[in-house]
Amino acid sequence: MSLNQKKRVHKNKGNFHIDSMEILDGDVKIFRTLAGGDYWQCRIRVTKEKKYYRRSLRTKNILEAKDKAKELYFDINSKIRHGEPVFEQKLPELIEQYLASEIKSVEYGEKKLSRVKTIESQMKHFQAFIGNEKLSQIKPDFFRGYSAFRKTISSTVRQSTIINESASIKHFYKWAIKSGSISPKLAPQFGRYQSPRKLGEKINRDAITIEQWQAIYSFMKGWNKNIKDSQEKERRLFIRYFILLLPNTGLRFGELRSLRWKDVNVSETKDSKNDPLRKKLAITVREGKTGLRNVISKRGDLVEKLKKLSKFTNPDDYIFIDNQSGDQLGRDIYYKYWQIILDATGLSKLDVPPVFYCLRHSYATWRLYAGVDVFTLSRLMGTSVQNISDHYGHIDLDKKQEMIMRDFKMSGDGQVIFE
Numbered sequence: 147m148s149l150n151q152k153k154r155v156h157k158n159k160g161n162f163h164i165d166s167m168e169i170l171d172g173d174v175k176i177f178r179t180l181a182g183g184d185y186w187q188c189r190i191r192v193t194k195e196k197k198y199y200r201r202s203l204r205t206k207n208i209l210e211a212k213d214k215a216k217e218l219y220f221d222i223n224s225k226i227r228h229g230e231p232v233f234e235q236k237l238p239e240l241i242e243q244y245l246a247s248e249i250k251s252v253e254y255g256e257k258k259l260s261r262v263k264t265i266e267s268q269m270k271h272f273q274a275f276i277g278n279e280k281l282s283q284i285k286p287d288f289f290r291g292y293s294a295f296r297k298t299i300s301s302t303v304r305q306s307t308i309i310n311e312s313a314s315i316k317h318f319y320k321w322a323i324k325s326g327s328i329s330p331k332l333a334p335q336f337g338r339y340q341s342p343r344k345l346g347e348k349i350n351r352d353a354i355t356i357e358q359w360q361a362i363y364s365f366m367k368g369w370n371k372n373i374k375d376s377q378e379k380e381r382r383l384f385i386r387y388f389i390l391l392l393p394n395t396g397l398r399f400g401e402l403r404s405l406r407w408k409d410v411n412v413s414e415t416k417d418s419k420n421d422p423l424r425k426k427l428a429i430t431v432r433e434g435k436t437g438l439r440n441v442i443s444k445r446g447d448l449v450e451k452l453k454k455l456s457k458f459t460n461p462d463d464y465i466f467i468d469n470q471s472g473d474q475l476g477r478d479i480y481y482k483y484w485q486i487i488l489d490a491t492g493l494s495k496l497d498v499p500p501v502f503y504c505l506r507h508s509y510a511t512w513r514l515y516a517g518v519d520v521f522t523l524s525r526l527m528g529t530s531v532q533n534i535s536d537h538y539g540h541i542d543l544d545k546k547q548e549m550i551m552r553d554f555k556m557s558g559d560g561q562v563i564f565e
Contacts, residue, residue: 170216174190174219243325243327245269268315284332286333353504353511361492366386369382385479388480390448396441396513403474411427412449413446480502
């Protein structure tokens with residue numbers, strides 16, 4: 147027999163019950179051990195967890211021990227009724243389980259792996275903020291100090307970053323509460339953050355202007371004029387249709403790039419009885435940031451042109467491809483041609499040149515100008531109503547709509563038309 151085995155036997159003997167009794171119909175057992183001396187301890191069966199809850203009662207008096215054991219028993223049952231945890235898990239263990247559940251979301255197509263990687267990084271800041279404290283000891287108001295903590299760690303951290311991290315921490319708590327690992331009473335309260343804009347942070351997500359869009363559109367319309375290479379012409383057409391669809395659908399760059407032919411459907415529709423037939427585009431976004439959603443848009447004609455152009459049109463084939471191999475166009479290719487467009491139109495000389503994401507914000511801004519309500523817009527874009535309000539709450543529809551409507555065409559239902 148090894149030394150380690152002898153130590154375990156000795157420990158078991160020390161914990162052997164030398165005196166015990168059951169109370170509350172056998173649900174609670176109080177006892178004394180050799181190791182504990184004359185002090186009473188208790189053991190309570192937690193049926194839901196299939197575990198025993200053990201604790202020293204810190205008394206040598208049998209009557210006091212019974213009273214303390216009963217009080218503890220009723221406290222545990224109260225926690226169970228209110229959905230509060232009986233056995234507290236350590237924060238690293240909880241975070242590990244939480245991230246595992248987020249990975250499941252990736253497998254189900256509800257989230258992207260890049261998003262989970264971001265959350266994993268945010269959880270490290272959260273752990274540093276909590277330190278060695280038990281979550282049960284962290285009061286909701288404690289989180290009001292999170293912003294100051296982050297700025298102490300990094301003086302250059304942006305307000306928008308702190309807001310995003312706070313949202314992830316809230317989501318972690320929501321998951322932990324739902325799983326019964328944390329009491330609902332402990333949900334964090336961060337207080338009200340100042341707007342990044344009011345703090346002077348430049349948010350590079352502004353919509354491009356109508357004039358800028360016209361410059362981009364006009365250049366792309368003729369950018370194949372002197373191109374002799376047929377493969378280069380095809381590639382530019384794919385890029386052109388991609389850019390045209392971004393402000394017409396409101397899709398994120400990655401969402402549009404990941405579309406397959408099975409995800410789109412084109413049908414004919416009319417804005418009103420006397421209007422000409424137009425191509426309606428129905429899109430199923432499967433690889434979106436916020437999971438599966440359906441989007442309805444105009445410009446189904448662009449998708450029909452893409453289908454004629456493409457040599458790979460099976461249901462599982464990507465829409466935007468290298469027409470020789472059928473593989474997705476690489477991200478670097480999109481950025482390369484976007485830079486060509488910016489240079490040719492002079493937009494690269496702006497203090498903050500537009501990026502692809504600006505086209506999504508253009509979609510949101512122009513749809514709001516057209517009178518679309520924020521609830522419908524949030525569903526189409528796969529974002530929250532709060533996010534729409536935060537980014538576009540500055541739009542004064544009453545004062546600007548007449549001016550804006552002079553700058554572009556509108557269909558009968560208020561849809562912005564990009565010809």
